[in-house]
Amino acid sequence: MTVSRLRNIPGIGVDRMGDAADATQNRNILRLENLDTDLRPPADAIRRTHEAVDDDDANSYLPFTGQTALRRAVVARIRQSTGFDYDASSECIISAGGLAGILNVLLSILEPGDEVVLTDPTYAGLINRVLLAGGVPKFARLVPSADGWRLDVEALANAVSPRTRAFLIMSPSMPSGFVANATEWQAIADHCRRADAWLVYDAAMERILFDGRNAIHPASLPDMRERTLTVGSVSKEYRMIGWRVGWIVGPERIMNDVRLTSLSNVVCQVGIGMPGATAALTCADDGVAQCVAEWQARRDCLLHALHDLPLVRPDGGWSLLIDTTQLGLAPPDASRRLLDKGEVAATPMNGWGPQAERYLRFVFANEPIARLADIRERVRAAWGV
Template sequence: MTVTRLASIPGIGVDRVGDAADSMRDADILRLENLDTDLRPPAAALRATHQAIDDDAANSYLPFLGLPALRQAAVERVGRAAGCVYDAASECIVSAGGLAGILNVLLSILEPGDEVVLTSPTYAGLINRVRLAGGVPKFARLIPGADGWRLDLDSLADAIGPRTKAFLMMSPSMPSGYVASVDEWRAVAAHCERIGAWLVYDAAMERILFDDRKVVHPASLPGMRERTITVGAVSKEYRMIGWRVGWIVGPAEIMNDVRLASLSNVVCQVGIAMPGAAAALSSGDDGVAEAVAEWQRRRDFLLSELADLPVVRPHGGWSLLIDTRSLGIEPPEASQRLLAHGKIAATPMTNWGPGAERYLRFVFANEPVARLRDVRERVRHALQL
């Protein structure tokens, strides 16, 4: 019998598609189902990680809240984006990856039954963590258009109720690639101030922006430094998925509670991974600009090849969505047919928020253009389009 806290958590679907693709043991399968990337981490991060393996001090639980050098690098990183100054000792904790940081923050701010506003579509793992923390997810709708996604400000206002405790926002958002505009951030900030809510900002992909877009950090808005908790990680921008290192940066008043949640949850971070993470954040040559340029090339190629299909243009991130329901094919069926007949692994967006169930996701971060050359023919053959 499923315990209550898991009763409304169906999973994320990516694991099932990934396992099915793995079981086929076919190198020709295009791996578009999972947020991986083939681009290498920063060289400085690799060197520091190799050195840490031979460093006995890195083989330790200590320091529980993260290496001081990494905490300092994290607050400087967040501070540059937000135009704020943060204290590394009292306003930063290193987490075992970004999502562990998100859960620890939610455990620190939510009472059972408190509501959290998210956009939809959004990552099922964020929705599930709200539920694990005892919260109730509410949704503001992202509207697809000819030039990408925009936030429905009316649905944002409608999602707010007397028990709204926080907004959990990601920009660029996964899976859609939605990037919040200044006006959209201002609308969120106004609601936060009006009702006294927290803004939990998932900044995992903050700099993965296309078409010359610029970072807009919500803590840079008037009055938002004291309401914004930023959670970042080295996984996406720095291409360091396996390191499992993230950071939580926020006002001192909440960070002691986050510290208690962190110590009671994962306890500490990966010791041998933190020096590499610190090196990535501190390096003058982190490779982010070059990586973003390559990911944009892949996005542009897919948009061109799939131009006759209902694809929504992403403004950032690692993935795009295809509305297969408008083609008369439910996304789970499309996923099965693409894998079986097109050698494409892609995840249906079932349980990724209201309305998301009509979409199939293609991740473009892990396959070079050379391997994507026949993607339209594969899709045409598998879906009989």
């Protein structure tokens, strides 16, 4: 019998699609179902990781909150985004990846039944972690438009109630590529202050922004430093998925609780991963700008090739959404046909928010433009459109 905390958690779907694509052993399949990337991590990060394997200091539980050099590098990075200084000892904790950090934060701030406002669509893993922590997800709709995705501010207001304890916002957001603009961040901050709630900012893709957009960190808004918890990682921007190194940065008044949760959960981080993460954050050229240019080129390739299909332009991140219901195809059926007839692996967005169930996701982080050249022909072979 399934325990109650798991009854409403469907998973994320990506695992099943990845397994299905792997099972074919067909290397011609376009891997658009998961967030791997073929772009390499910073060279300094790889070199330092190799060195860490032989470093006894990296083979240790201590310090439990993460290596000092890494925590100092993280708060220096956050200062660039927010303009605020954070204390590396009392306001920064290293986590075993960003999502472990998200769960630790939610376990530290939620009582059972507390409500958490998220966008719709949003990553199923965020929704699932709210549920695991005993919270109740509430959704603010994202509206597809010629200007990409925009936040429905009326839906945001309707999602807030006396039980609201936190806002869990990712920007750029997965799977949509929504990037909150200044007006939208201000609306979120206004509701956050009025509700006396926490803002948990998932900054995993903060700098993966297209068309010259600039990052806005919500802690930089008036009176938001003391109620914002920033969770980041080296997985996306730095292309270091397998290192499993993330961080939590927030005001000292809550970080002792987050520290206790972290100690009670994963205990400590990946020791040999932290020196490489430190190198990525401090090296002269982290490669982010070059990689963003490549990811934008891949996005533009898909937008051009699929322009006659009901897709929504992403303004950042690694993926875009296609509304297959407008083509008369339920996303799970569209996904099966793509894999069987078009040699494309893509994940339906069931469980990624109420509105998300209309969509199929294409990830453009792991396939070069040369491999994407025949994407329209593959889609036509699968869907007949």
